[in-house]
Each structure stands twice: as structure tokens, then as C-alpha cells.
Amino acid sequence: MSETIALSFEEIPYDWRVPGTYVEVRPSYTNLGVLGFPARALLIGQQLAAGTATPATPYRITRLDQAKRLFGAGSVAAAMAEAFLAANTTSDLTMIGLADPGDGVAASGSLTLSGTPGASGVLALYIAGRRVPVTVAAGAALNDIAAAIRAAIAADPDLPVTASGTLATVTLTAKHAGAVGNQIDVRLNRLPGEATPPGLAVAITPLSGGAGAPDVGAALAAIAAEWYTDIAVAWTDSANLLALTSELAARYAAMGRLDAHAYAGLAGSFGQLAAAGAALNSPHLTLIGARASPSPPWAWAAALCGVATFHLANDPARQLRSLALPGIAAPAQADRFTPTEQDLLLRDGISTFDVARDGAVRLSRVITTYQTSPLAVEDTAWLDVMVPKTLSRIRYDWSGYVSLTYARHKLADDGSPAAEHAEAVVTPRQMHGAWAARCKLYERQGWIEDAERTVAESVFQRSASDRNRLEARQKVRVIGNLMVLAAMLQFEA
Template structure:
């Protein structure tokens, strides 16, 4: 027997019982899901760069990042999709010299009668009443006033000579993804009036994400959302994720980033990285801003993949994300090609909502440049992270101070349980550790995270190092469960 509290040479008559847990039959250990949202702040936001705080309510993002900031919208989007997972936020301000994106809405003509004109600015509904006597300057001023009245909007607006100029509150490339449009679905523009929209453009100079990542150091996070999709920040994020996933780090974290773009633009975006730990996504001309899309999807992933890391996310509605117009939606063929370029895909319902089709990673090729689907779906790294965390935590609990001996040694024989994982933890052998692995795999199989449990456990190997008697080495095999993604059949009629 091994005791932690009772001395072996205690002679005074007594009944001594030390109380301690036995972890041999413990179930799957709780997974400490913890999401981090990197938000783009305004000067009015109270959160200083370098600080990390927990957020429980959507409205907290307003104070932390500033009313009308991108960061505030990110927080609201995550919390709309996920109200329970722990969410922490950190901030970055505009880069020095950042240029703010701008776009225009131009009025020409007049309305034949009093008409309510509908617009969407950054996905937010804006409307005003135009009268027959209104000049284009009056209408432009009315729209600018309506936009200005929406103080939570991510743009400001001014007008002159029938032209409304919308300018992003935050500087940088992100502003180029803000959508400006006439809301023709709510009400078409009446005859006699023409409204021309010039998309937001000209934004330049994103914050440096690496500065934010350096602050995180060894802090545990399972999901991180970044709003910046430029090549430099994407590369920095992919490398940071890679290092944290290594065996010596064991700080598994998955990244999410989105971009607004056409098929060609998103394809180029997906090819920027080749990471099994990074998910990239985008829509073509959705009224919803891309940082809302990434935060909402990350919220769904954090919730559902904590419940079951091996189950696909298809058909889940992405709250707060509006579908592009039918003409701007990708075809099935384009969706398939985007998946091959590392971009997630979405479907759209008749009510204008957006649902997940397939959430993948940007991993496409091996280190030798060979096409490889080993890490295609997000469920693969998420399931592996969950199993690695559970196994590591279990071994730490079950064998915290164990001595290591060979299977056939006298010490192993003396323990009498050298092939039983329920044995005491003072001595461990390769065979006993193998038995523990088999027991954990049985649980993973019952959760349907893995399949072919008996075969993979049998194929697993545990052996003592020939060079270091304190080192137990293993090659642990698992087969992650599949998901029904494609049903390919031949429908044959008899003649």
C-alpha cells in the first residue's frame, strides 16, 4: 500500500485513515472551454491594450471597446450565439497612421409622393421619409442625420450636394468590409429617384496582432477570434496557434477569422495559411460585417464542440448573420471549390438567415506540399484536443507520484496488478499504463468520439525508454469518428 499522510514507522496505537479520491473509474473530465475575443476598440473604450477581462453580457462590450466600435459588435455577436461559455476579451486600438474606409450614397431625382426610404448601413436598418419637395441635398442630409442618430453604428455620416459620405469609426482595412446598401427587400426605390451606392474602400493599416498574442503567453484559451484578415496578421496567428498546439505547450487553441469577398477574393484569403488550428470564413456582399460572422461562428463552435467535439455543425443557424442577396450567394460548385481552398461554407434560408454548411480549417497540404485532408474538418483538432486534455489530466490524477518499473520486474510482480489499471498508483508499468489507455478509449468510444476502439487500443504501444529509465514512451492509436457529409448513391430505374 502507498500512503501520502501516514508515516510508515507510526507506533502509537491508532486507527488512521487518510481520505483521497480514486480516479480509476472517473468519467470524462470537464473541459475548461475559454474563448478570447480580440476586439478593435475606439478611443472611448475603457479597455486598455494588454489587459484581459471576462465579459458575461453583450452590453459590456460597449464600455470596453466604445459605442459604435467593431469590438462592441464582436462581443454582441458572440454572446448572441453563445450565452454560456466563458468569454474573455482584449483590445487593440487603431494602428498609427491608419486610414479610415469610406463609401458614398448619392441621390439623383425626386420622389413622386411622400415615401419611406429604407437603407442598411453595416447591416443595421436605417430609414427616413422623403417628400416630393425634397431636393437631393435635403434627402442626403436626412439620411446622414438618421445614420448619425444610430450611435451604435460603426460608421459616421456627413452629406453635401446630394451625396452621403459614410466613414468607418475604426481605422484600417476592416472598414472596407462594412456594407452600405439600399434595402430594396423592405421597399424598392420609387420611380423618379435614383440612389447609387459606392462600396466602402480605402481603409488601410490594421493593428499588429502579434503584439496582442505576445501578451497571452501561457494563458489557457481554447478559442480565439481575431477581426483582422490581412496576410501579415493571418500568418502571425497561424504560427501562434501552431506553437501552442505542440506537445511541449499543450495550450490547444483554435482561431477564427472572416473576410467579406467574392469567390476569387475569398479563395485567395483561404490560401494565405495552411493551418489545422485556424478556421477562415466569408460571405459575398452580406449585409452583416465579417467580424460579426467570425464571432458568431466561434460562439457556436465553442458551445457545440464542447458538448461534443466530434459532431459536425451543419444546419446550425448563425444568429445575427444575414444572407447575401440570391445573386450574391455562392453556387454549390463554388462552395465546393472554396472548401478546397480552406474557406468554410454556409447555406441561406428563404427568411434571410444563414446556416452552417461545413466548418473546416485552412489545412490543405502536408509539409511536403501533398494534398491532405487529415485535418480538414474542425472536429478533428477539437476532438484530438479534448482527448489529449482528458488523457493528460487523467494520468496526472491517477499517477501523480508513481515509480516506473518494467512489466516483468519483481516490483511489478509484487504489486500483483501489473495488467490492471485499478492498481495502486505507487508503481506503474507500461502494461498498466496501456490498460489505463484502453479504459479511457472505452469512454471515448461510448461518447462516439472515436471508433474501432479495440483495434486501435491493441495497436497502441507503451514501452519504457532504453535511454532514460524515468521515461515511458507511447504510440497511442485512435480513429476519430466520421460524419455524414456526403451521401452518394445511384438511383436506378428498372426497364
């Protein structure tokens, strides 16, 4: 005769005497697949006073015109929204705008015209990657051409600058006060076939002199209890990056439970990017840098965030190589980093990209800024962005599975009578078995490899000092990616 199992009911009293049939309905999670992952992106950018948004307040964004209205046309925040939505229109997107710093200084630059156009043509001016075409008539006066340029700039509210000046000079002033204005690229004739009308010369003085940045801490405080999986920020000064990486580390910790990964863009020479990356060391921050790209760094950050949010939610262990950053303008051929420079940048925490024949910017290797252990020993454990993303996904799934399956279970020793006969009891061995089953699922998903070995090396045990505590060391081996194929091609001489 089989022994009786003590069944545990949630809704039916154990001593109910009224006749009838009473049936509880509850789910079984025995064959539960991977839990859905709620990917949520957050963009933090600078807003203009013309925007209707309250600074440091989260807004859920579904349309570009909504972002322009909230943060102001031509703002850094609106440009970030445009870049993100060009790359990803399906992920849940929230944005926070921060006002210009009160003591900020706006960057300025200029266009100085000279000569006389000997033929009609179109002057193709580009500001922050946006094309501003100006028709020039043969023999036109410089004052008239300059006035036409100022009018064309004023006609495009999405440009990040305003235009003023007199005679043959056009003064460009960043709409934002702050160092962001120094990163606004101004150039002529970017596309094949574009050329300044013969006889006309335009001298460009790049925007400079911008100073100051908002405090990203105000935005982080606004989301203190909210979970966002991917965050893009517009500023890369040391103070803001320190605040950001400290927040990310706290969120990723066991007691934080708000895992997030952040993205930021840099503009500068090879040396400047290498120095900026080498000064950082966070497994939760990704920097991507370019030299002399028409697109501003905050657009790079937002586009990368959009791509990563979508694809790493679909498969956190799969590299992002070859994926395009839509709408991001590639640097000119002479400004692109060589393979050797790319390799060195990857050793300094800077992610890299390639440029396809059609001019599309395609990701090469997306890494974190983590480079050394806490004891300053070179360490590649957290090199690729897939590592923290995969571990976040596994932790989320395992925590959710345990919460669903063992929400009200009691804890007993292996082999105890309660473990054998009671229904709502779990033991270290049973939890180890559940971990083994989930690892097999993770292995089939292509997140980890060699699950049998890692499960065998995992340990589950009851605490010696707290009978209500189950302790575990759970081993996983994150799957690799095909980054390099090194081969020796031999031939017979």
C-alpha cells in the first residue's frame, strides 16, 4: 500500500464540513519555458526651454513628433529619439530630458564666404549630419548668399544651431548651452557629386567654446525604483560617467535587482578615444567612438542603444557584429580607424564599427569598458557586452522560475520525511535538480554551453546557521561567439 502524501491546499479549509465538491485551480510550472524578458530602454538627453516636458521627469515615447514637442525641436533629446526610433520601433522607450546647466556656455562657430560664384549650383551644407541645401546663382553677391544660408538654417527647426551674422559671415550658435555644442559637426559637400559652386569659397570655423553639462544624477534619482534594461546618455564628462557607472553597479548587484546596461558616444581622435576608454572600467557601460562623424555622439549612443535593446532581448548571447546603425553617418574614408587602431581601441574599452560599401555604419565588436580586475590585473571576463546581458537574462529567468514554483514552499533537509511525504516542501537536492533542468533549457537556447559539467560543479546546501535559508553556488559557462577565424593556408611548393 502506497504511503499518503500530505496535500497542501491554498483555498479550501482543511476542516470544511459543508457537503460539496470544491476544486482549486492553480498552474503547474513543470514544463515552463524561458520567461519573457521585459526589455525597456531609457534615453537621457538635454532638452530646450521650448519643450513642454518637465525636466528630470520620465516620459514614455512612441512617436518622434512627441519627443520633439516634449524636449524641443533641434534638442539633443529629440535627436536621440530620432536615432533610437530609426533603429528600433518596437521596444518600450522612455525618455528623460534635463535642462541646460544654469552656468552653461553655448558653443559657436561660423561660415565666412569669399570669392564670386562663376556658375550656378547648390551649396550642400551639413550641420550635425543634416543636409541644408542652398541654391547659389552665378555672380550672386556674398551678402545675399550668406542671407540665404541663414534663412535655410532658420527654416529647419530640427537643426541644433541658430544662425545670425552680417555681410558675408554666418555665425552659428548651438541651441543648447553646454559642452554638447562643441560636438556639432559642420561641413560641406558630404555626398558624391556635391561641390561648392566654382569661384565661391566657404571657410568653416568649427563650433567651440561650449562649457558645462547637466547633472545626470537628477535623471537617475527620477528612476530610482524603476527598471530599465538599456540606457543611453548624451554626456561623457568624467563626473556624469562616474555617477552613471556607480548607479549601474548598484543596480546590477544582488540586492539591486535592476540590471541595466548603458551606452554613450564619443567623438575624437584615436588618442582621445583611447585615453577616454582607458580611464573607465565598468562591465555595465559601452562606449562607441568615431573621428569626425557628421552624426553627433549622442545620436551614435541612442542608435546603438536601439539596436542592442532589440537584438540582445531576442538573444542576449549573440554578438551584434554586422548590424547597422540606421541614420548614422559614417566618417569620411580618411577619418576611419585602421584595423590596428581598432584593435588598440578594443583594448581600451571602445567598441568599434565598420563602414559598408553603401556607407552604412555596421557594428564590428561591441564591448564594455571593463578592462582590469579590482586588483588592476588585466581581465577579459566582462569584455563583451553579451556576458553581462546573458547573465542578467539567466538571473532574471531563474529568479522568476523560483518565485513562481516555490513561492510558499517549506525548506527541509534531503531525505527527510517531510521531503518525501509533504507537498509544499523543497530540499537542496530538489532545487539542484530544478537548476539542472533550467540549465538544459539555457543550453538549448544557446546561452550557455557544457551544462552538464557546470551543473555538476554547482552546489546547493542548507545554511548551517539559518534553517530558512538555502545557499547555492550556481556555475554557468556563457557560450562564445565566432569573433576570429585564424587559419593557416598551406600549399605545396
